[in-house]
Amino acid sequence: MTAFEAAALTRSYHLEGVTVDALRGVDLTIGDGEFAAIIGPSGSGKSTLMHLLGCLDRPTSGVLKVGGVDVSTLDDTRLAELRNRMIGFVFQSFHLLGRTSALDNVALPLVYRGVPRAERRRRAREALEAVGLAHRLDHRPSQMSGGEQQRVAIARALVGDPQVVLADEPTGNLDTRNGDEVMGLLERLNADQGVAIVLVTHEPEVAGRARRQIHVRDGLIERDVA
Amino acid sequence: MRTAEAFRMALEALRVNRLRSALTMLGVIIGVSAVVILVAIGTGAKDAIEDEISGLGSNIILVVPGQLNFQAAPTQSRLDLADVAYVRRVVGDPSRVTVSVQSGESMRVGRNEAFVTIVGTDENIPNVFERPLKRGRYLTETDIDTRRRVAVLGSEVSGQLFGDLDPVGRQATIAGVRFRVVGVYDKVGATFGVARDREVHIPVTTAQRLLGVQRVNGIAIGASGPDVIDSLGQKVVDALVARYPGEKFSAVTQTQLLGTIGTVLGMLTGVLAAIAGISLLVGGVGVSNIMLVSVRERTKEIGLRKALGARQRDVLGQFLIEAVLLTTIGGLIGIALGVGGSLLIEALSPVPASITLWSILLAFGVSAVVGVFFGVAPARRAGRLDPVVALRSE
Structure with a gap:
């Protein structure tokens, strides 16, 4: 089983009559349980690649299979369901709902899966315990540190038992100590639960902790080091 | 996503923005209570005059x-x-x-x-x-x-x-x-x-x-009964005209008075209701406006929800239910105020007010429809947001 399988993937944007090729033909396979980092300078196309892998966007051409399913055959609704079941997201700026408790933030993906409220809360509690936040269930994001907020976001990414966690600069807004803690958490998840982790970063030290580094430059994969 | 869930979410969103929700509802509240009160006054006036006329006696x-x-x-x-x-x-x-x-x-x-x-x-x-x-x-x-x-x-x-x-x-x-x-x-x-x-x-x-x-x-x-009123009146008028050729006489019955006055007051009530209806419409535009602002303000939230698996119809439903809740809760408060206001007017002023069920149902129905009608455009906009663009917006 492979988490992602991309062949000749391109993505172009049309901005005020100018066409920008963000990705210019990417071939990439990421297997189950891998821990990979996509690394490149800003403007290299790494964010575009992550959006495509995360099914938040559709390729201009090429084939992308997520969990063996060709995403071009899916309509918006099926794509949303695929995101919900297969992929967990961790963002640089956490993206938690501001006036909602940690528990409800974590339970949110299960709402869209139609999981009953009691079970949602149980699973969200377990996920928060797994990231070491059992004592913060009813706290709101504003009552937590950045590191804690990112751990809530990781719990949210995990609560639906995804195949892959896509982390977009997960340490970008954190100090070294908290960043280190978050990376440790991702490593543990990968090792203990076998969840594939795909990390997008521009920091070589962060990328160095992954077992595979995919270097992207000018919309192409420049180097792929395992 | 279940409907109950969507309602819970919408209520939560309204609760979080309490002041804004209250101000938005205010337009609907004023519109609905105006409909109920003005129709009550119109109907009350009509009832009072009909009572007076039939209080004269019958036939x-x-x-x-x-x-x-x-x-x-x-x-x-x-x-x-x-x-x-x-x-x-x-x-x-x-x-x-x-x-x-x-x-x-x-x-x-x-x-x-x-x-x-x-x-x-x-x-x-x-x-x-x-x-x-x-x-x-x-x-x-x-x-x-x-x-x-x-x-x-x-x-x-x-x-x-x-x-x-x-x-x-x-x-x-x-x-x-x-x-x-x-x-x-x-x-x-x-x-x-x-x-x-x-x-x-x-x-x-x-x-x-x-x-x-x-x-x-x-x-x-x-007259001896309601069925002979018209014929007896005509008979008397004809007899008087026969006695005084070339002159005119009229027979006025209560039914005629009731008919004429009822039509006039019915029109008046309609005009009052229409004016109140316009204020309800303005309230609806306010709802639409606020929902558009809300969609813009919560673009990132919408992007996040989509990333987590919300389908277009989930997001659309969430915003539509918010709009409809705003107008129906506003509508219920408006009905309560309208009924209370009508009772107060009836009790404290010489103006008669008679609350009618149809005005309450109409006002509530219109406010719900206003919610759907004015909520659809913002909700569709929210549902169609591109998650990548939405997540990136600051």
């Missing part, structure tokens, strides 16, 4: 000279007592016909003075009008025939001139002429602003001499 026909026209001054009467006798023969039952000669006069008892409406009439008053006695007796045929100076007082006149005393058998002076009180009517209220409790009934013959006239102002007939 009454008023025969007046000239063409019935609310805008023109009353035609000078040419009817006299001989004509009344003629109408009695036409009707067939003389006791169902009564007459009136009216004039405003001052009436005194000792130092007390009251300005009253003198009505010269006859013994048939109770056969035609709803006019129960409190004390004493009605006018009799002998009173009319012998031109007695006797009077039956309206309840207000009795109170003004005699206070708590029983006036029956006591003397009173009308325009300098001494009369004996023989009866007092029960309180009956006003009809078309005519205060019937300020009337004093005296024999029509006495009244004609007192006022120096030969004419009568009008003839009233009590």
